[in-house]
Amino acid sequence: CFNSGSSCEKCDFETDLCKALPELNLQPGWTRRNGQSGMGPPYSDHSGNDSAYFLSLSSEMRSSSTTLRTNVFLPTDEEHICQITFHYWISQTSGTLMVGLQKHSEDTIINIWQDSGDLQNQWKSNTITINSTEKYEV
Numbered sequence: 001c002f003n004s005g006s007s008c009e010k011c012d013f014e015t016d017l018c019k020a021l022p023e024l025n026l027q028p029g030w031t032r033r034n035g036q037s038g039m040g041p042p043y044s045d046h047s048g049n050d051s052a053y054f055l056s057l058s059s060e061m062r063s064s065s066t067t068l069r070t071n072v073f074l075p076t077d078e079e080h081i082c083q084i085t086f087h088y089w090i091s092q093t094s095g096t097l098m099v100g101l102q103k104h105s106e107d108t109i110i111n112i113w114q115d116s117g118d119l120q121n122q123w124k125s126n127t128i129t130i131n132s133t134e135k136y137e138v
Helices: none
Strands: 002-004 007-009 030-034 053-057 082-089 097-103 110-115 123-130
Touching: 110 123
Parallel strands: none
Antiparallel strands: 002 007, 002 082, 030 053, 082 123, 097 110
């Protein structure tokens, strides 16, 4: 859910990628699938639904890194906060999921959250709050 003020945009991948993740930004290795796809775990989404879709990284890509990049978000202030809540699954010990913030005036991506999956093979949830005085991508 991408929350900006009182509006909340749900991103569930049921029909395609959601508005926050443009098709162009789906890098090699990522695939949209569900638990019935025959690609191994997870066999359902975070709510236990085996026909619900999620994004998955193919096993061939696990030795390298790949990125999902959002659309451009507008600056935040007291009225327009940005909270992103996401569900994630890490299946192998070497994998690390990181969330980075790139402000438009900067070339560097600042790492604002990461998890390397100590509790593996289960869905976890996290919420991050972002403050930025300029346009940014996550």
